[in-house]
Amino acid sequence: MNRFEYQQAKLAEDEQFVSKDKAIKLYDGDEKTAYEDGEVVLTTHRLFWGRPGEIARGSTTLCLQLQYIVGLDEEVASSFVFGKKKRLILNLRPLLPGKLPGPMENSTAHFVKLSGRHGLDPAFMQAIRGTLEARIWLIPGDASGSNASPSRENAPRIQLRTGIGGIERAIEAKQKATDDSIAIAFQDLKALMAMAQDMVSISKSISSKIRERKGEISEDETVQFKSYLMSMGIDDPVTRESFTSNTEYFKSLARQICEMILDPMEEAGGMMSLADVYCRVNRARGLELLSPEDLLNACKFLDGPIKLRTFPSGAMVLQLESQDEEIIAKEVGEKVEEAKSLSVEDLAKILGISILLSKEHLLAAERLGIVCRDESIEGLRFYPNLFLR
């Protein structure tokens, strides 16, 4: 910002008006300044900034010699009120001797930004780009600068912002923009609500970048699991308030639970303890917590691919229809037939289930007359039931 000088807004002899834009704010580096809501006028040699009307009256205004500009960048700023808008970054070269006094004598920033209330006029951006490329101020006989300096001949050509420097700069600018929008969004709840969609995508891109690099967002296995469970969000959780009768409430709740839990159930082998279901359902519901009682009541209404089952031990599980006693008993009968005889642990191994469950299955098959037992000193074995054939 210290490259700006106070100058009268009057065209010099060879100087020509190029373009203008209004409602423009100046940034010193990344810092906002008090120079906002002004007009900018671009000439072939200079860039003026003045309060509305000042330039037209020819008053003394802020002025930047175009020779200071070594490159242009754009940055996209998200604001919760106006959405996305572009800012123009002017990268500046070091101070030249003989500069006139200006609004700011000391500045560490090597760039300034122009920001419009509704972004910048694309025509203006185009104009400034073209003007910088033309470099008319270098043409001899140029009368624009009262500060004509000997070093002007050495003025570096405008660099296109490419190469590693450009990449770095772009990354930096992007990060800075993210920084800013996070800071704005989390000022208060209203701001966050307004910017929620942006923040959702930022949060997702952060976590995917970190996953890319580290594999997981956290070393804590619980946090990983939590993140996974919550990502299966239920869009529209059934709540008690929207029902007049308990039965209706539990029925719709049961439907929603069934929908949500079907896939995890299949992954888990067709059976899941109610505590497990309680955790998963509530994580998917987010802040609309279900009480254990409501969950249990809803599960009693389950009819369809998933059913509630209580084991003799008292443990309650949800199980897929395919785990139904009769269906399983038949399957167990076939296994016993194949192997001639099976013990509880044999069946557990064959089906990859727990010993208790294996015993349950065999006892159920026995009850249905499919297998019969042989209790000996070597333990309990089950044989095909030939008595009933």
Place this chain on the structure above:
Amino acid sequence: MRRRAGLGAIQQQQLETQKYKDKGSLIEDSQFVQMTKHMEIFREKLEEFAVKHKQDIRKNAQFRRQFQEMCAAIGVDPLASGKGFWSVLGMGDFYYELGVQVVEVCLASNPSTGGIMELSELRRKLIAARGQKSIHQEITEDDILIAAKKLKIFGNGFVVYPVGKGKYMVQSIPGELSREESSILGVASNQEQGSVTVDLLMKQLGWTEFRTQQAIDKIVGEGLAWVDCPDSNSAPTYWFPSLFPGRKDT
């Protein structure tokens, strides 16, 4: 400028490539640092908002969903009710929330614990995953016990039982769904003589002594194994009648 040829040029080229590579990983590194920083800010802010604005977030369906998505991406727990006056009376969401978190910790660590965990260990993991704010650190073992009690209506699928000296064990997998005994049978069936010891199981399965003893006791309780204590100095051996040598052939 003319391109240089020869060894020097090649070396020069290699040097440049190396430099580009270095620069590239440098940029990547700094980007990663930046991302981590952003993630920290997100985590901190989301935690703060979850505590401060819970009711407001709940009211707006669309935003609630978005909030959940952010929490899921960053791994922040949106459930952060304080204990408060009502929860002392067993009302309010606090203990329900805690119940969800308790089960979650158990589920997440099942692969390594087999569904049995000491209460103090559970509390440590729970606090770590809940968040950094002090409100999350104030969860006591008693709170967890109360939360677990609320899960009792699910039958004995989730049980806390005392093991003496104020210590508790939490069992989060009902016996019907536990694969612990099956793992032991798997090891046993690979032994020539059909017997195992706790030491052998620990070594083969990489389990703790507690986990192993629990599982083998259950097997004995089910009548699937016999215990043999040759003398008071050596550890008991567990024999599986169904695996006795020659059993298969008969």
